[in-house]
Amino acid sequence: MNVIxxxxxxxxxxEAKIDGLKKLNETQRVDFSAEIAALEAKARQLKNEVFGNxxxxxxxxxxxxxRRPLALDYISALDGFTExxxxxxxxxxxxxxxxxxxxxxxxxxxxxxxxxxxxKDNLYRNFGxxxxxxxxxxxxxxxxxxxxxxxLVSFIDTPGAYPGIGAEERGQSQAIAQSxxxxxxxxxxxxxxxxxxxxxxGALAIGIGDHIVMLQHAVYSVASPEAAxxxxxxxxxxxxxxxxxxxxxxxxxxxxxxxxxxxxxxLGGAQADATRVIADLLAADKRALARLTRLSADELVDRRYExxxxxxxxxxxxxxxxxx
Amino acid sequence: xxxxPSWLRRRGARPEAAPDTxxxxxxxxxxxxxxxxxxxxxxxxSRCGHHLRLGALDRIALLADGDFQELVPHLITSDPxxxxxxxxxxxxxxGDRVKSGLLEAIVxxxxxxxxxPIGLGVMDFSFRGGTMGSVVGEKVTLLIEECxxxxxxxxIVTASGxxxxxxxxxxxxxxxxTSAAVQRFAALGLxxxxxxxxxxxxxxxxxxxxxxxxxxxxSGAAIxxxxxxxxxxxxxxxxxxxxxxxxxxxEHGQVDMVVRRxxxxxxxxxxxxxxxxxxxxx
Numbered sequence: 001m002n003v004i005x006x007x008x009x010x011x012x013x014x015e016a017k018i019d020g021l022k023k024l025n026e027t028q029r030v031d032f033s034a035e036i037a038a039l040e041a042k043a044r045q046l047k048n049e050v051f052g053n054x055x056x057x058x059x060x061x062x063x064x065x066x067r068r069p070l071a072l073d074y075i076s077a078l079d080g081f082t083e084x085x086x087x088x089x090x091x092x093x094x095x096x097x098x099x100x101x102x103x104x105x106x107x108x109x110x111x112x113x114x115x116x117x118x119x120k121d122n123l124y125r126n127f128g129x130x131x132x133x134x135x136x137x138x139x140x141x142x143x144x145x146x147x148x149x150x151x152l153v154s155f156i157d158t159p160g161a162y163p164g165i166g167a168e169e170r171g172q173s174q175a176i177a178q179s180x181x182x183x184x185x186x187x188x189x190x191x192x193x194x195x196x197x198x199x200x201x202g203a204l205a206i207g208i209g210d211h212i213v214m215l216q217h218a219v220y221s222v223a224s225p226e227a228a229x230x231x232x233x234x235x236x237x238x239x240x241x242x243x244x245x246x247x248x249x250x251x252x253x254x255x256x257x258x259x260x261x262x263x264x265x266x267l268g269g270a271q272a273d274a275t276r277v278i279a280d281l282l283a284a285d286k287r288a289l290a291r292l293t294r295l296s297a298d299e300l301v302d303r304r305y306e307x308x309x310x311x312x313x314x315x316x317x318x319x320x321x322x323x324x
Numbered sequence: 325x326x327x328x329p330s331w332l333r334r335r336g337a338r339p340e341a342a343p344d345t346x347x348x349x350x351x352x353x354x355x356x357x358x359x360x361x362x363x364x365x366x367x368x369x370s371r372c373g374h375h376l377r378l379g380a381l382d383r384i385a386l387l388a389d390g391d392f393q394e395l396v397p398h399l400i401t402s403d404p405x406x407x408x409x410x411x412x413x414x415x416x417x418x419g420d421r422v423k424s425g426l427l428e429a430i431v432x433x434x435x436x437x438x439x440x441p442i443g444l445g446v447m448d449f450s451f452r453g454g455t456m457g458s459v460v461g462e463k464v465t466l467l468i469e470e471c472x473x474x475x476x477x478x479x480i481v482t483a484s485g486x487x488x489x490x491x492x493x494x495x496x497x498x499x500x501x502t503s504a505a506v507q508r509f510a511a512l513g514l515x516x517x518x519x520x521x522x523x524x525x526x527x528x529x530x531x532x533x534x535x536x537x538x539x540x541x542x543s544g545a546a547i548x549x550x551x552x553x554x555x556x557x558x559x560x561x562x563x564x565x566x567x568x569x570x571x572x573x574x575e576h577g578q579v580d581m582v583v584r585r586x587x588x589x590x591x592x593x594x595x596x597x598x599x600x601x602x603x604x605x606x
Contacts, residue, residue, distance in 0.1 A: 161530075163550030163558050168568060169576045172549035173529035180503035181535055185511065200487070201499060201530045201549075208500050222496040227554065228489050232409070236557075247405050247492045256404070258493050305504050309465070311497040312458040313404035316396075317427065 003061040004269070007050050014043050051267045054217070057240040059249050060225055062217040063197045067271040069278060071097060071112030071155040074195060077278045078103055078110070086137060090170065093134030095126045095158070096206075098141040103153070104286055106293075109145040111138045111206050112155035115196070128197075129162035132175035135205050139175075142182045151189040151289050154206040159224050161202030176205040183208035184308075187301060189292035191285045194218045194250075194259070195270075200227070210304055211288035212258070213281065214250045216265040220258070221248035258311065261288075350374050352544075366585050375544040375585050377522055379424065380431045380448035383481055387589050388435035388444060395433050396466055399459050404494050413490040416452070424451040428459040429484070432467040434476070438593035440600050443471035445480040449523070454484035456528055457491035461498025464532060468505040472512055477596055481519045482533045485551070486526015499531040506535045515599050519588060520547050520570075520579065534578075538595055541570035541579040542588065 018039050025032045054062060062068070075081050078101035086092040097114045100107065113130065116122030145152040161172055183190060183206075190209030198207065198220030214220060223231060225239040228246055232238075247253070250262045263280050270277040292300065348357050352374025362369075366386065367376040384392050400417075407413035421427060429451040435444050445467045447454045456464075464480065471478040487495040506516060518536035520529070522545040530549055533539075541547055548568040555563065566572045570582045583591045 161549065163555045165555070165559065165561075165564065165567070168548050168550070168555070171534070171576070171578050173525075174534040174578060176530040176549070177503070177532070177534040180499060180531060181507045181510070184500070184504035185507040200496065201527055204496060204499055205530075208503070220493060222487050222489060222492050230554070230557070231485075231551075232489050242489075245405065245407060245409075245492075246489070253493055256494065258497060305508065308497065308500045308504050311494060311501055312462050313402045313491070313494055314399050314458045314462055315402050317398040317400045 002064060002066060003058055004065050005061075007058070008268070011043065011046050011050055014039060014046060018043065047267055051269070056219075056243040056246075056249055057225070059217055060197075060219050060239075060243050062269050063219045065269060065271055066117075068196055069270050069274045070117065071114045071157050071195065073274065074155055074193070074278050074281060075099070075101065075110050075112050077282060078108075079105075081110070084141065087133040087140065089136060090133040093126075093131050093137060094124055095128055095130040095162070096134035096138055098137055100144075100150070103282060103289070106151070106286070106289060108151045108153050108289075109141050109148075110153050110155070111141055113158040113203070113206065115157055126162060128158045129160060130158065130202060130205075131162050131164075131167050132170040132172050135161075135175035135179050138206055139179055139182055142179070142186055145188045145190075146186050149188060151191065151293065152186065152209075153191045153285055153289075154193065154209065156192065156194045156198045156203045156207055156220075157196030157218075158199050158202050159197055160199035160227065161205065176201050179205040180208060184304065185301060187297035189289055189295070189300060190304075191288050191292070193281060193285065194220050195281070197224070198248075199224045208304070208308065210292050210300060210307070211260050213261045213263060213284050213288070214253065214259045215263050215270060215277065215281065216250050217269050218250060219243075219248040220250075220253055221246050348376070350376065368585060375522065375542060377449055377483070378585070379450060380426060380446040380481075383446045383448075383521075384431065384433075384435075384444065386585070387437060387446075387479075387481070387592065389437060389439065392435040392444070393433050394431060395470060396463055397431075398427065399463060400427055401457055401459050401491065403490075404458065405490065405492050407490040409490075416490075420451045424448050426451050428463070429454045429456070430460045430463050432463045434470070434474075437479070437589065437596055440593065440596040441474075441476055442596060443467050443474075443476050443478045445478070447481060447483045447528070449483040449485075452488060452490075454482075454528070455486060455488035455495070456484060456498050457488035457495045458498065460488075461495075461501050464498075464502045465505045468502070468509045468516075471514065472509050475512070475514065477515045477517065477600060478509065479517045479519070479592065479596075480532060480536075481521060482524045482528050483521045484524055484526070484528035484533075486528060486530075496527065499527050502532050503535065506532055510535075510537075515595075517592065517595060519592070521545050523547070525549065525551050539579045540588070540591060541573055541582045543570055543582055543584045545570045547573050547579075 081101035083099040115128035116125040192209035225243040229238040350369040353372035432445040
């Protein structure tokens, strides 16, 4: 169960009550405006209490909220999106959506990891967990972006690459590894958006770029908190503790220099005002592309190299005696 | 570049921290093996031939011509997340140093293999499960950059559980960093060869492990993206016979060859000669 959905239950109930009173106000002779104002004040206060100071674990659930905008919600807000299908080798993976569109008149290629909206949809989308053929479809689009000199924009929202028999047989590692190589050397601007869950290598496989934007309540992690807890302590039940330790929130990652920009969300999360959040995110992409398209391909690739080359946290050991 | 440090020349100087210092049980057949004999037999089981895990220093002795010069030997993590746990990360690292005799999970340097000069990186599973954090990512990148400068082939022997959890996203970003280095290296027309040993999974297999021109799997190695436990928990069905074994990967077209430990150097040198020797004049 999603902890945010649980947490916001009293708020949802209160808002329903306010709506009911408002309707009564319109139809009945009795004036409820004082009661409505009082309840609205209470709702605001409750909203502040619930969302004002989310813990890392609550942020994970915010990123997984069932009503949170998904990759296709952003992509559909672009002009003239046309989906392109298939890896030309095995099958079309519905967990990754690719195609081309216009961002305020600028032609771009897009790649997005797509979760489902309900159980049936999620089974179709494999809960947003791509197979190797999904990454290989994305590789086709990366190469198109370079060949046709169009920027590439990606939307990350996945628990991770799918861990299954077929995925292993068809080379999940190789597929991700190859995507990383292609993105690192791609001679066209790349803007990456982390909109929901950024889970490990399965996220990074569409996540190397020149400008990395993250929504305030998205998370991006070396492994999902459940997987990390399982790896560290052989106990997926300690996921909440792992979430706290992994530093997976947008503010922490901005501080570490892993991401370049945070787009804020309304109180209550992206789903509270999806139209605004989608517009804000695409506006950030547009600003970044306006800057990046002025650079030559050589400059782009060199700067991208330096951007990732810098990431690390190590020192030369001065006194080398204890261990050896 | 530092000269070969004394600890590397002095083979067998590894501190014996294991509870049983004399005997080791073969994970393949359960046979009790005398450690001294085992070391002399490249850590192959005398009964079933199982390839027991080999440390980085023994591996270097196996592959290099005896002239290994280590690069950046003193690089250590600065514990970016200040990770605390029941045992703090810094303390786990200290324990691994004693256990493995290494400062980190990889040793990189320059050497020759049957006379062919190369850059060689060797991972060690006994240090944090060979996981890639900041130091491993940096050392792999530096090795590849050094090979690019000197126009040398690069060889990396992998043994890793993937990205290091205790360094969070900084660890994941080492996949991006090393991939960018491999991309530049490959663009120069230089060869990268990886030797995947037991086990190679997660972030290391999903980056340089599978980015090589030639991928050699050591006999008996478990290789894959997801660990067996994760797959078990996700799909809850019986896994096929030999799933994620070196042979399984060969059959599914994921590696170029499966080679027994005793023949690794020959197999490696054969390709190095093939790509490095003067071309026949036209």
